[in-house]
Amino acid sequence: xxxxxxxxxxxxxxxxxxxxxxxxxxxxxxxxxxxxxxxxxxxxxxxxxxxxxxxxxxxxxxxxxxxxxxxxxxxxxxxxxxxxxxxxxxxxxxxxxxxxxxxxxxxxxxxxxxxxx
Amino acid sequence: xxxxxxxxxxxxxxxxxxxxxxxxxxxxxxxxxxxxxxxxxxxxxxxxxxxxxxxxxxxxxxxxxxxxxxxxxxxxxxxxxxxxxxxxxxxxxxxxxxxxxxxxxxxxxxx
Numbered sequence: 001x002x003x004x005x006x007x008x009x010x011x012x013x014x015x016x017x018x019x020x021x022x023x024x025x026x027x028x029x030x031x032x033x034x035x036x037x038x039x040x041x042x043x044x045x046x047x048x049x050x051x052x053x054x055x056x057x058x059x060x061x062x063x064x065x066x067x068x069x070x071x072x073x074x075x076x077x078x079x080x081x082x083x084x085x086x087x088x089x090x091x092x093x094x095x096x097x098x099x100x101x102x103x104x105x106x107x108x109x110x111x112x113x114x115x116x117x
Numbered sequence: 118x119x120x121x122x123x124x125x126x127x128x129x130x131x132x133x134x135x136x137x138x139x140x141x142x143x144x145x146x147x148x149x150x151x152x153x154x155x156x157x158x159x160x161x162x163x164x165x166x167x168x169x170x171x172x173x174x175x176x177x178x179x180x181x182x183x184x185x186x187x188x189x190x191x192x193x194x195x196x197x198x199x200x201x202x203x204x205x206x207x208x209x210x211x212x213x214x215x216x217x218x219x220x221x222x223x224x225x226x227x228x
Contacts, residue, residue, distance in 0.1 A: 001163075031214060042121070042218040043161070043205065058215070092160055096214055105151065106216060108160040 002027050002095050004109035012115045013083055020079045021112045023093035028073035031096040033106065034066070038089045046091075049076045083116045090114070120144050121208055123219030131227050136193040140206035140219050143187065147208035150182050151216065152191045155203045164204075165191065196226045 003026040013019050023032065034046040047055045047068055055068040070076045080087050090113050094106045121142045130136055138152075149168055153161035165180040167173045173180045181190040189206050203221040 004160075033214070040125075040220065042119075042220040043207075043216070044218075045215050048214065105163055105166050106214070107163060108153075110160045111158075113158070 001107045002029060002097055004093065004095060004107060006091075006093060006109040006112050008112060009110065010113040010115075012117060014117055015084055017083055018079055018081045019083065019114060020077050021091050021093075021114075023076045023078070023109055025074045025095050029095040029097065030073070032070060032076045033094045033096070034068060034076070034078045035092045035094060035108075036089045037092060037111070043092065046078070080114065083114075085116045088114055088116045118143060119219075120217045121206060121219040123206055123222050125220060125222060127223040127225050129225045129227060130196055132196060132198060134196050134226070136191075136196050136200070136224060136226075138191040138193075138204050138206075138222050138224070140189040141187055142189065142208050142217075144208065144210070144217070145184075145187070146210045147184075147217075149209045150180070150189050151207045151209075152178075152180055152189075153205040153207065153218075154200075155205060155221065157202075161205055193224075196224075198226045198228050200224060201226050 005024045007022045032049045035043045037043045046061045047057045049055045049070040067079045090111045092111045094108045123140045151166040152164045155161045170184045177194045179192040203223045205221045207216040207218045
């Protein structure tokens, strides 16, 4: 499976600031995803990032708050803008790998633990 | 009602026990089902995935899907302390790549 790295691994930020999280994959992948995992909650998909097109956001998530870039097939960034304490969470990127529809599965990066004061 | 429900645990078992982890889901359109293992402060690691109903075995792990009752199970045989982690189940629809996760069950295997 692909090796996925994220930077930073953790950060503590002040209210009102923004943080950009990077996701790097060691192979070219078509689909990358950004998830949020709040304490005691399930992973929730924020958006799907496809290279060469605008990210697709899930209900409850907007581009102004979570702008995403996908400049090539191995890299993506998620920015958490104008942060509030409610944005404190683990942010994870994932990639989809597989030869066909039955084999397609998602693999996750190690996550970025964000605390907003 | 959440689309995928999991008992949060913690589930504590002695080493060597057979562990049964379960999820229920509400979306009858789900075709793919996954189990992920997440160690503390790590990203989720794919353990098993199944397509539609049936069983799938991989070493000490068996995944079982019963679509008629919308019930997903993961069995761990000969459990080890290294199996102590949070186990997340997830489902997705045929033509969608969106995974819907349960909130996870925390498992503790005591030496």
